[in-house]
Amino acid sequence: MSHPFEEGKIYRNRIGEYVVEWIEGDRMQIRYTDGGTLLTDVSIQARIWENIQFEQQMAHVEERRRQAQEARTAARKRRSRTRQTHTAPKFDGFEAGDFDVEGRGIAWGGRRDLGRVLAYELTQRSRGVYDHWIVPYQAEVHVAHKDQYDTDNRDLNAAFFISAGEDGASYGLHVGKPGGKEKANWPWSRLVDALGEEEDLRDSLRSVMSEHGLQLVAYATDISHEQVGRLTVEEDSFIWQHEERDQELVREMTGKQVATYLQELAPGKRSDLYLGKLVPSKEATKAGSKIVDQIVAVCESLLPLYEAATKG
Numbered sequence: 001m002s003h004p005f006e007e008g009k010i011y012r013n014r015i016g017e018y019v020v021e022w023i024e025g026d027r028m029q030i031r032y033t034d035g036g037t038l039l040t041d042v043s044i045q046a047r048i049w050e051n052i053q054f055e056q057q058m059a060h061v062e063e064r065r066r067q068a069q070e071a072r073t074a075a076r077k078r079r080s081r082t083r084q085t086h087t088a089p090k091f092d093g094f095e096a097g098d099f100d101v102e103g104r105g106i107a108w109g110g111r112r113d114l115g116r117v118l119a120y121e122l123t124q125r126s127r128g129v130y131d132h133w134i135v136p137y138q139a140e141v142h143v144a145h146k147d148q149y150d151t152d153n154r155d156l157n158a159a160f161f162i163s164a165g166e167d168g169a170s171y172g173l174h175v176g177k178p179g180g181k182e183k184a185n186w187p188w189s190r191l192v193d194a195l196g197e198e199e200d201l202r203d204s205l206r207s208v209m210s211e212h213g214l215q216l217v218a219y220a221t222d223i224s225h226e227q228v229g230r231l232t233v234e235e236d237s238f239i240w241q242h243e244e245r246d247q248e249l250v251r252e253m254t255g256k257q258v259a260t261y262l263q264e265l266a267p268g269k270r271s272d273l274y275l276g277k278l279v280p281s282k283e284a285t286k287a288g289s290k291i292v293d294q295i296v297a298v299c300e301s302l303l304p305l306y307e308a309a310t311k312g
Contacts, residue, residue, distance in 0.1 A: 003046045013048045089116035093288035098164045099281035101139075108139050108164045114292070115141035118160060121296045126303050139164050142174070143299075148310045153178065155270060158187035158309035160299045169284040171295045172214060172276015173302045175309055179221065179270040188271070191309035195259040201308055202255030208301045209233040209275075216258075217274045220266035228266065231258065275302065 005011065005020050005028065012018070018030040023042060030045070031037045091114045098108040115132030122130040122143065131146040135154065142149065142159035150156050155178040162171040177188035184193075194201050208214060209232070216231040230241045231253070238253040240261070253261065265271055277298065284291055 003042050004049060005042065005046070011045070011049055012052055013045060014052075089113060089120050091117045091289060091292050093291060094164065094169060094281075094284045096281070096285055099166060099168065099284075101166050111139070111141045111162070111164070114162055114295075115143055117292055118143045118162065118295060118299060121292075122160070122299060122303075125296075125300055133159075135161075144306075145310060155272075156186060158191065158306060160302070160306065161274070161276070162295060166281075168278050168280040169291070170274075170276055170278045172274060172298060173306055174275075175273045177271040179268060181268065187309040188273075190311065191273075191305065192259060192262040194308040196256070196263060198308075199255070201304060202259060204304050205258075205275075206233055206236070206238065206255060208298075208305075212277060212298050212301060214275055214277050214298070218262070218265060219272040219274075221270040222266075225270065225272075229261070275305070 003023075005023060007020050007022055010017055010019055011030075016032055016034070018032045018038075021029045021031050021037070026042050027039065028042045028045065029037060029039050091110055093110075095109065098110065111134065112132070115134070119130040119132045129146045130143055131149070132141055132143045133149060133151065134141055140161055140163035142154075142157065142161055144157065144159035149159060155176040158173070158175045160172070161174040162169065164170075175188050175191055177186065182189055184190075195205065205216075209216065217227060218229040218231075219225055220228045228242065232239050232241070238255065238258050240249075240251045240253050240258075242249045262273070279287075279291070279294070287294065
């Protein structure tokens, strides 16, 4: 009968590699590389061998198809980014009037432009497509994945934020938690759970806060919505601070203790985390359009935390 085998050569079946020791008619003896032997039918082993060869050929074909598809996708992205470069949004910088709350009211002139710029830059630098939203009744703009921002329940969102107030320009990452029973699929829950479970994410939080001089400020609602804690970084530790009427409480925390603190923060109460920095108004105005580079650098470094809050 016709078969592919030769004595002394190496083949493979579903168990593993083997050497053909001898062939007599439709019977053959094989020895596996681990030392075991098997007396078997030539026709059975031939069919298994041919199936394995066919599967390998199909795997090679599929791999080439996948590589070709990835190459086409990458080429489309390059062409798209080249086209977008010519129409990239611009922000000329803050004006002094942007920080004059009495004069401008809630709105500040360039917030839509700045939101467009940040959404554009994050789209270029990360996965997914970002968009921007004006926060009603606040001098603030949010930027987030286009399909992961709930305009009907803004307290539920994780988003990059930029705001302008009397003290200056603030920007970074905001994560909100509505009141009521907490749900596992909320961005808040995902983020604090990830911080509790992933040491690398806690290290990333400490590193980015140290590198960019960020603060993590927590707000919660009891009678009113007010600050309940502020975290900064000193060397390898987090420093928690809380001001009460007649004293300031200060406590050193590890990354794990920070995660526990956030997990236990104000159960059932509306809460907000703002991880970011404040640039004084004169400094922000003087920076002109270069303020965009500062904002983008901070937000890009916060992407691991944003993605931890929005994955699911």
